[in-house]
Amino acid sequence: MTDTTYQQLEGRFTRLHRYAHLGAMAGWDQLTMMPTGGNEARAEAMAELSVLMHETLTAPETRRLLAAVEPSSLNEAQQANLREIRREVEDATIMPPSLVEAQSLAGARCEKAWRTCRPNNDWEGFLPTFREVVRLSREEARIRAEAAGCSRYEALLQKFEPGLTLEALDDIFNDLRQWLPGLLSEAVERQRGQDPVLPQGPFGEADQRRLGERVMRWLGFDFEHGRLDVSLHPFCGGVPDDVRLTTRYRSDECLTALMGIIHETGHARYEQNLPEAWRRQPAGRARSMAVHESQSLSFEMQLGRSAAFVRQLRPWLIEALGDQPAFDADNLVRLSQQVRPGLIRVDADEVSYPAHILLRYDIERALIEGEIEVEDIPTRWDEAMQHLLGLDTRGNYRDGCLQDIHWTDGSFGYFPTYSLGAMLAAQLMAAARQAEPQLDARIAEGDPSLLLEWLRTHIWQQGSLLETPELITRATGEALNPEYYRRHLRARYLEG
């Protein structure tokens, strides 16, 4: 017989799951549908929901149930769910409500300042609100680090990657630092003089959307349980039963939106295929930010920019947008795999992207640990850009340290998950290839199902039933290992 205390605990989290559904839909609507005049009422309603969810998570009754539950009476999956429930309650309980509220206010002010300071290249104007965000994040890090018995930055990192130590992260990133600059300059050198022909617009929005939907279907996206819409910044939101992804179309270009759609479809299929039996519980959620990004990058980078896939894209592009020289198959491959170091992270190619992450990681870690102050950021940024990508960004705050929104609301510790995801994607692809020797041949024939089924079984259907290291080891036979990423980049950019 199942522990009734545990069942009551599940009941509370089912309730929280449904509240989160309302928040997810209101959040999606805010970014895709809502007229500007609705913002104040929406913000109030969403803040009220946050308060409600926090109250439900930290209620004495929740803690009483957690203390009373008998783990030995539970099966393995229930124990995993209990572990995730406990983590979530502890995470909510650790933060003083006054600090949470101060962060929310400071974050809103800083983001508002960012929206005007960035276009004006106004670093000085940004500093006062940003300094307050950093001060509060340091306070949060101090509280979390004390409770967890770890360093301050590690405590923030673990908000996004539970269980990831700074030592493990440094091992991985130090490895990356060894070979990335050399590989990058080799790749740039190899592509010299082979600039691809650029697509010539205008490209109609409806035509691009139909093309995107066709590719989404090919990738297995279930339109009975999701939609594709438009927002200023592409994202994947909604709930597993109704996944809402967005893109932004440009009339002068067509590949950025399409690759963005492929990326978000990776996030979306993960969500759509989380374990049905655990849909309403923490154990049924996506594992972590890095694992999530590994799915979007499996779709976008491993599959979406592979020569095999890009060649299949050609007839679809022509059917949707008409033919033109840029849609020559070899040219499409060159376009998708062009390596060109630049100032902007979100526009970066697959090889330079990790450099943008290393730079941010070093700065945010030093900032949280109190080794540098906000005034030191531009110099550190310039030095790292020079060192890693050979680019001069002095005085250009807009395309330098003011380019990202992440720090404005104190999301320190998030950036590393992008590159961890890229590495994991390469490792998963290698494991899938080994398990399914026909995988590449089948993709070249227009059938991605071997890859998608392998991901479904080994990642999507696992939800949060396993901890991340266990999930990776069971799927690939070893811990996260950046060597697969190096091999992938070498194969595609130096040997392809």
Add this chain to the structure above:
Amino acid sequence: MTDTTYQQLEGRFTRLHRYAHLGAMAGWDQLTMMPTGGNEARAEAMAELSVLMHETLTAPETRRLLAAVEPSSLNEAQQANLREIRREVEDATIMPPSLVEAQSLAGARCEKAWRTCRPNNDWEGFLPTFREVVRLSREEARIRAEAAGCSRYEALLQKFEPGLTLEALDDIFNDLRQWLPGLLSEAVERQRGQDPVLPQGPFGEADQRRLGERVMRWLGFDFEHGRLDVSLHPFCGGVPDDVRLTTRYRSDECLTALMGIIHETGHARYEQNLPEAWRRQPAGRARSMAVHESQSLSFEMQLGRSAAFVRQLRPWLIEALGDQPAFDADNLVRLSQQVRPGLIRVDADEVSYPAHILLRYDIERALIEGEIEVEDIPTRWDEAMQHLLGLDTRGNYRDGCLQDIHWTDGSFGYFPTYSLGAMLAAQLMAAARQAEPQLDARIAEGDPSLLLEWLRTHIWQQGSLLETPELITRATGEALNPEYYRRHLRARYLEG
């Protein structure tokens, strides 16, 4: 100094207002954006929200505050708010939470069944889910009737029209039964041989939408605080700060969608112009369903189908859709005022519309009182259609008893408010004309502001600060009187 008990009560209702915001947006999304596979999770989330709101409304703390508040310490508006708060709490306290949740789930299932059964003319397929909805509504009616000491159907009616007795409604509807059939056949006779030229499609959806938005702007709709979208069954939803209205376009016809938009714009302007100071409180809500419908019908029937307005529509129609014989000014008036009894309520002309309501009123009242069962509805429907409109609807469920969405979620008692609204609209128009003698001349010149400002002052800005009879009497000098409606119909259809 204001009573702090009262302030705490307001605080709880501010919280409820924000919860309702989330529910309103989830409900709008469900009908406009949500893919079908999202239905189950959405229904669960919305049911959970209902439970939460019900718990908040009926919490011991709410009742303690209500018992402790000192009405004499409050100003007039606060007292009105307290009255509305008390009504809402009492209304919620009557209903067992288990019944509320069962109704929400059954309603969602029945609506889903309706969406497939209606196009398939599948009455038998609809019955199982509908029978459950009726069973739960009868249970609700029994509970409410016992508490209020009234009949079961009256108890449901008062959910939509607080304070309206069945006796008063029967007085009004029996009056209507006396003169409506005669007026209807006279109007049909008078129009014989004057069939208007019908618009020839196809009409593009985007063109129709632009035309609709232009008319909405002319009617004062604020697009900073609202949107126009598409749904199967047009409605006006969202929240006062962000009003979401919908229509349904046909490619072979263009006036139905446009008149629907004008109708929903009446609902929308009421919502957008509710008193700002009471936005988050019950006193700031729209007064009742009949008053709401009086606003949409002031827009659609009193203004939108008047010869003065229709003549102004001509150049806009031509600009949006191109010219054609049907867009001749006199022909447009004939089109807008054509009396032609038909099967579909939402397509009915102004004169036959009340017959559709009388039919539904008789059936739903007998159904709730247990005098008939769901299996009896088609026969009753056929008989009444034959009697009231002389039409045969046997075997045609799609255009018969399956045509409306209302009964799928148990909204019995709602239909009468449509005709009460039509009557009130006529009475309000008469009062506005008397207050503003230039009103018709100004409309004929293309300026509806005298009418709109009068409605804003006398209805929209009043929210629920007055009870319905008081609101009507202050605005028009007398209680609701169907004679204005009869005069309006005679003037337009027999003397115009």
